[in-house]
């Protein structure tokens with residue numbers, strides 16, 4: 644199973660981190676071990692002093708494919724949810740400064756949180772999809788798929804230009820503005836179109 648992730652897919656988020664707005668999707672990956680088992684507590688790794696949450700829409704791949712056209716996304720993806728791409732921002736900044744890969748900052752064990760899958764429909768893809776991440780009962784990120792720089796169909800086309808996809812693969816589609824720090828004891832909840840799709844406790 645592959646976990647594909649897109650970076651810098653919302654203009655306001657790229658700006659908040661001082662990054663350029665990309666001209667093609669920024670793709671990175673997490674290993675299978677990055678997926679936090681559902682219902683588990685998340686433990687902040689000892690190697691970071693600045694762990695950020697990034698709430699994101701996540702697509703599930705349903706069929707093998709390569710070189711897929713954007714218009715065919717529904718033949719290859721059948722479900723959507725909200726997840727968190729946890730990021731050790733201090734580690735990432737150090738790696739970025741040296742031009743090194745991001746894996747230590749973004750692909751560590753437990754860094755991929757996933758909600759309950761919801762059926763992906765044509766109607767959803769045509770309308771803006773709204774999602775929210777709440778921290779300790781407050782909305783910290785409000786996402787809207789219509790603000791994506793690269794739409795989900797375009798992301799799929801771009802990923803499969805380089806990589807084949809297989810059933811069960813996941814695509815984290817990037818985070819909107821509002822990322823921020825995570826502390827011991829925090830409580831997160833993810834919402835897709837107003838429906839709660841996960842709750843997550845950070846180990847005290």
Ligand code: ZN
Pocket residue numbers: 648649650697699728815817818
């Ligand atoms: Zn992300």
